[in-house]
Structure formats: C-alpha cells, structure tokens
Amino acid sequence: MAISGPYSTAVNFSIDLAGNPDTRPGVWGSSGFAQNITTFSPPSGQRVRIVRVYGDFIGFPKSGVPRAGTSCEIGWGLKTTAPDGSARLSNGYDNSFVWLQDVITSNSWSSRAAFDHVVEVGGLLEPDHKMISQTFVALNTTGLTIHMEPTFTVVYRFE
Numbered sequence: 001m002a003i004s005g006p007y008s009t010a011v012n013f014s015i016d017l018a019g020n021p022d023t024r025p026g027v028w029g030s031s032g033f034a035q036n037i038t039t040f041s042p043p044s045g046q047r048v049r050i051v052r053v054y055g056d057f058i059g060f061p062k063s064g065v066p067r068a069g070t071s072c073e074i075g076w077g078l079k080t081t082a083p084d085g086s087a088r089l090s091n092g093y094d095n096s097f098v099w100l101q102d103v104i105t106s107n108s109w110s111s112r113a114a115f116d117h118v119v120e121v122g123g124l125l126e127p128d129h130k131m132i133s134q135t136f137v138a139l140n141t142t143g144l145t146i147h148m149e150p151t152f153t154v155v156y157r158f159e
Contacts, residue, residue: 004043005157006051011037013133014149016062019072019140032136036081040129042158049159050123050131052096053078053115055152059118060110061144068106072140075101076150078133081126097122115152 019031040048066072073080077099086092097119100109125131131154137146 002046003157003159006044006155007140007157008153008155009038010151012149012151013037014079014147015135016147017135017137018143018145019059019137028123032134034079034132034134036130037122038131040125040131042129046158047127048125048129048131050078050097050119050125050154050156052155053117053152055149055150056112056114057100057102057148057152058110058112059102059104059146061104062147064144066104066106066109066115066142066144068105069144070142071103071105071143072144072146073101073103073138074111074136074146074148075099076132076133076135076148080124081130082131094122099134104142106142125133 015033017031017033031047042048057076077096079096082095084093084095086094089142098117099115102113104111133150
C-alpha cells in the first residue's frame, strides 16, 4: 500500500447556536449542527487518513452574560460521513475521531479548550473524502445564543 504525506492544513470557522425551546418557560434545550468542512483530493484510488488534529475550541455568549445559576454545555467534534452508531458498542460512534466538550456558566462565561489529539485508530475518511464538523449546545438554561469557533490544524496522509 502506497502512503504519501503527511500533509497539513489549518481550518477555522464559526457557528452560533442557542438550542431549541424546551417545554418549560424560559428554558432552552439542545441543538447541533453538522457540516462538511472540507473535501480532500487524494490521488486516484487512495483515501485520506487523519493522523493528528490540534488547536483550540472557544465558546461564549454572542451577546449578554449568563444569569446567575444558568449554564450551557458546548461541544465540537470531527467525524467521517459513515453512518452514526457503532458496530461494536450499543452507545458508541465509530465515525467520530475527535470530540471535545465544555461548559459555560454565569461564573465562567467563556470557554477555551486547547487540544492536541493523535488519531491512532480510526480517522480513515470514507471514499467521498469528506470531513464533517459537528457542533452542539445542550442543556442551555442561559437562553443566550452561543458563539463557537474551532480553529485547528489537521495532519493527514493519503493511503
């Protein structure tokens, strides 16, 4: 099997999510957003393997400050376009190879999660060569829209 690389590229994008209204007045629930952030162009007959991802993931309210006693979980990850779920676990996701989460509260209303993740197992993209980013807010009792921004470098190879 021919392997070429490693290569690297830097990626940055942002998204604003608030969460869907909960059934309780003034309480917001969860929302997520998955998007294709890049399509690689390997040589014919080869696929892309992600071998390392490093950077940071920030989140903060777009406007306003969380009221006392409120909070919001935020998260971001990278995955392939393979179907969600796992062939080996009842609650796993075989298509995900990076996942981060943090919390925003009235006491700590901004978040920065630095990371350096070496992908030892997984990271082989599907034959469509697409890498998907997924961001989410959950249990958002702040009622505020949360700005999230992953900035990272992807190290990859063709095989």
